Amino acid sequence: MESQGAESPPSVSGQAEVLNSIRERTIVENSMVVLLQGLQGEVTTVDLRNESSACGRVVNVDAFMNIRLKDVVYKDRRGQVTQLQELFITGRNVRYVHIPDHMDIMKTIESQLSKIHRVRNFASEGGGRKEFKKTTK
Amino acid sequence: MVLLKNLRPPTEGVRHEQAETTAVLGGQKLGCGTLYVAETRLSWFDGAGLGFCLEYPTIGLHAISRDVSAYPQEHLYVMVNGKVGDDNEAEMAEKAADDDDDEDEEDESSSSSGGGDDDDDDEGAITEIRFVPSDKAALESMFSAMCECQALHPDPEDADSDDDFEGEEYDVEEAEHGHADIPTFYTCDEGLSSLTQEGQATLERLEGMLAQSVAQQYNMAGVRTEETNAEFEDGMEVDAAAMEAGQFEDADVDH
Numbered sequence: 001m002e003s004q005g006a007e008s009p010p011s012v013s014g015q016a017e018v019l020n021s022i023r024e025r026t027i028v029e030n031s032m033v034v035l036l037q038g039l040q041g042e043v044t045t046v047d048l049r050n051e052s053s054a055c056g057r058v059v060n061v062d063a064f065m066n067i068r069l070k071d072v073v074y075k076d077r078r079g080q081v082t083q084l085q086e087l088f089i090t091g092r093n094v095r096y097v098h099i100p101d102h103m104d105i106m107k108t109i110e111s112q113l114s115k116i117h118r119v120r121n122f123a124s125e126g127g128g129r130k131e132f133k134k135t136t137k
Numbered sequence: 138m139v140l141l142k143n144l145r146p147p148t149e150g151v152r153h154e155q156a157e158t159t160a161v162l163g164g165q166k167l168g169c170g171t172l173y174v175a176e177t178r179l180s181w182f183d184g185a186g187l188g189f190c191l192e193y194p195t196i197g198l199h200a201i202s203r204d205v206s207a208y209p210q211e212h213l214y215v216m217v218n219g220k221v222g223d224d225n226e227a228e229m230a231e232k233a234a235d236d237d238d239d240e241d242e243e244d245e246s247s248s249s250s251g252g253g254d255d256d257d258d259d260e261g262a263i264t265e266i267r268f269v270p271s272d273k274a275a276l277e278s279m280f281s282a283m284c285e286c287q288a289l290h291p292d293p294e295d296a297d298s299d300d301d302f303e304g305e306e307y308d309v310e311e312a313e314h315g316h317a318d319i320p321t322f323y324t325c326d327e328g329l330s331s332l333t334q335e336g337q338a339t340l341e342r343l344e345g346m347l348a349q350s351v352a353q354q355y356n357m358a359g360v361r362t363e364e365t366n367a368e369f370e371d372g373m374e375v376d377a378a379a380m381e382a383g384q385f386e387d388a389d390v391d392h
Contacts, residue, residue, distance in 0.1 A: 048197070048198070050263060064288070066284075066291075068284060074200070082202065082208075083202075083203075084200040084201060084203075084204070085200075085201040085202070086280050088200065088283065088284045088287060089198045090198060090292075091291070091292060092194075092197075093218070
């Protein structure tokens with residue numbers, strides 16, 4: 001769920017990176033981007049603001065709605081179709097993201113939010129991995 | 138984007154450097170050179186004085202293309218918002234100097250406010266750039282490096298995302314009161330449940346006062362009230378004792 005920008009070398013900007021990722025997490029849980037992050041692994045279509053569209057498998061969506069897709073069929077504005085192995089769409093250029101019909105939107109949002117909250121509550125609840133505490137439901 | 142003669146390759150924050158890379162700008166081959174994927178901007182130089190750089194906010198998308206039916210060579214495809222070329226060189230030079238500050242842009246549509254942008258984007262004005270490395274295996278690294286750098290340049294015009302979230306998301310108070318699962322800002326309903334005990338008490342008191350002042354109008358007929366009526370301003374001096382005794386039961390009260 002972390003943005004791809006969090007991979008810089010651990011030199012000067014270490015703390016900036018941490019703050020950035022906290023900021024991104026806060027952005028995510030307070031906007032609909034949280035739903036888009038739940039699309040990871042799904043095949044869907046993204047309509048761009050310049051009238052082109054891209055259909056492929058969602059690799060990652062970050063807090064700024066930058067979308068990374070793979071195995072993409074890209075249709076440009078003129079209708080010309082090409083295949084792209086990997087595609088990164090800048091968030092600003094996204095007009096629509098299609099949500100696959102089979103997805104339960106509320107469940108996806110809730111599940112994504114609970115992941116965020118587990119991360120954030122890690123310290124306050126005495127540490128330890130909550131995943132191991134729970135029995136399967 | 139700038140076509141400059143005197144620009145030097147970046148030395149800091151270079152996430153990826155790819156030599157023997159041909160740059161094709163809008164269909165026109167510029168020759169073979171080195172691509173620099175740096176944190177500040179993307180640039181390419183042919184080593185003989187010709188080069189250009191791209192600002193990440195102007196880049197709409199980038200991709201790895203291995204579809205040789207679309208283009209005969211595997212390459213890194215970059216789509217830039219706005220027209221790039223000699224005509225715009227002067228403006229572009231300004232833009233390059235501004236680094237991430239895109240606010241004064243004219244031609245480049247990526248920076249102005251959301252409403253205005255739509256026109257520019259819809260009108261077209263995009264530039265396609267292809268970087269064709271001789272080492273095709275490097276495409277993944279080139280692509281990934283660009284993804285990382287692109288993520289470092291979020292849209293400054295995106296009003297929703299930035300200003301509200303500067304503070305720490307981990308709030309000590311939240312954790313202590315066990316409300317850690319509530320986001321750092323509250324909608325009306327959420328806010329109620331995240332009040333501290335003191336806040337709750339205050340809210341109840343205020344609501345009580347509000348209810349009292351409203352209820353007075355209906356209580357004047359002698360119904361007992363809990364609180365004294367210090368708030369009453371009409372000079373009638375209706376006090377609790379009087380209310381209890383029902384002295385003013387038949388009074389005609391206008392408020």
